[in-house]
Amino acid sequence: MIDLFAGCGGMTSGFAAAGGYRQAMAVEWDLHAAATYAANFGEDHIRWSDIAAVPDDAIPEVDVIVGGPPCQGFSNLGSKDVDDPRNSLWREYLRFVRRARPAVFVIENVDRFLASTEFALLQAETEGYELSYGILLAADFGVPQRRRRTIVIGSRIGRIPLPTPTHARERWHTVGDVLRGLPEQPLTTSLPGSVVEFFGRELPGPFKSPELHIGRNPTPMSLERYRHIPPGGGRFDLPVELLPRCWREKKTGTTDVMGRMRWDQPSLTIRTEFYKPEKGRYLHPQWEPGEDGHRVDRPITHLEAARLQSFPDDFEWCGSKISVARQIGNAVPPGLARAIAEHLKVYLAGAAAGAHGCRLCG
Ligand SMILES: C[S@@+](CC[C@H](N)C(=O)[O-])C[C@H]1O[C@@H](n2cnc3c(N)ncnc32)[C@H](O)[C@@H]1O
Known part of the structure; x- marks a missing residue:
């Protein structure tokens, strides 16, 4: 997998906990965040760099890309300027998708993302991928926090729905x-x-x-x-x-x-x-x-x-x-990321088994 805008690695932490994923590359330009990522998941595959400076030929082929392009351009608390250069970082994300051709990609963003012009453009530019999207509440997945986040799952192995909650309201952690x-x-x-x-x-x-x-x-x-x-x-x-x-x-x-x-x-x-x-x-x-x-x-x-x-x-x-x-504060809660990772694993295994004609081998 590749983790873009990896921060300290909240997303990767959840995928690592789910098991079955290997980190091939991560990109993060903040030195301290990249160092935290490196301390936990290794320095060998994280690039401390502006995503725009990663050349096409350095991008490996992978099964999964995850990442949360910075969201201040959409956030209620930040500016609402559609020309905010941070909004165009999703184009960088798509450059990685085109180059690495993952079976599945996951985008995490603030809840307002779904109402943005950028999201409409994103939908137009992910040809070959079927998208599922919606807002997930971290508390519904065992995280003791009411954090609402947009999750977009793009798949070229058949549409993958969003994961369903694992923790009903009466079982929320506190x-x-x-x-x-x-x-x-x-x-x-x-x-x-x-x-x-x-x-x-x-x-x-x-x-x-x-x-x-x-x-x-x-x-x-x-x-x-x-x-x-x-x-x-x-x-x-x-x-x-x-x-x-x-x-x-x-x-x-x-x-x-x-x-x-x-x-x-x-x-x-x-x-x-x-x-x-x-x-x-x-x-x-x-x-x-x-x-x-x-x-x-x-x-x-x-x-x-x-x-x-x-x-x-x-x-x-x-x-x-x-x-x-x-x-x-910037991280995807590892508990939520893990739920997403475990959910995707079922579909990735199904696709792998289907690829050589045997659904039992996944
Ligand atoms: C919302 S945080 C991502 C959190 C991460 N997904 C996690 O779970 O921990 C967005 C990150 O993007 C990084 N970032 C912003 N612009 C970048 C750029 N041009 N190149 C690389 N990283 C960038 C920021 O430093 C920030 O750490």
Whole structure:
């Protein structure tokens, strides 16, 4: 398989866990993310490079291509400019598809992708492939997070439907399932000082997920704000005197900011700045009312975010605190990727068996 825009390798992690796939190539231009990928899956096949700089003759023939072209051009939170150069990166993705001729390709993107002009063009330019697409909810596949993502499956071995949910709502994994038992107060605010070399460069790492249980130093004002917010609550629970001016003037919308998680539900989407409570529902779920109530007044740590994204604790991370957070928030949850990988395996095996006339050999 080839993983394009591979990031830290969330997608590859799921495919590796499913078994039966061999990584032939990955492409990622961010040094820290590429190093994380290399630390976990090997430096031999990852190219730390702009995808546009990979020559055609370097692209191997493979069975599967996966990848998430960057989505800020489509995202509700980013610009909606259809001329955003990031939108045209899907053309690079298609160049790989044309060259590698995979049996199957998978595109992951934000939910708005399906409504974009680029998606319409993509449909017009994937001749020979039958497309299935829709929005999958990570929680439906055992990930303790309500992350909605567009998944497109292109196949030239017959149409492959999207995978069906493995976890009904009453079996969703929750924040409590992955955060309970972790120390409530992180002992440090920085990553260990270790340094590693990848691609001839020295950079911070590798860090095991438990080393990512790092806290912050909130101001007394921030702590006072966190104190007022119960599970499921957010900025609307703050007394007027604690509201920053921008929120005082903006009486509707951005309901999740300064939000607190609930123990018994999946989290909302973990984005790249989960360590800033003013950006989403990222406060630790432990909260009891009253002066003596047992509260954990802090945003989630990098370890907690990685677990909510379903990364295994033995995953290794490289880069600065900000970079590792970006890698975590950008990733396809390995649990969702694994479900997709296991689903595809059935069709790939069927096609392989069919190719020499025996469906039992797959
Ligand atoms: C949404 S993230 C992909 C996450 C990844 N699929 C995962 O599961 O971890 C998109 C990645 O594309 C990378 N990227 C953006 N433009 C690129 C380019 N021109 N060439 C190579 N990588 C690029 C970004 O650095 C980012 O890591």
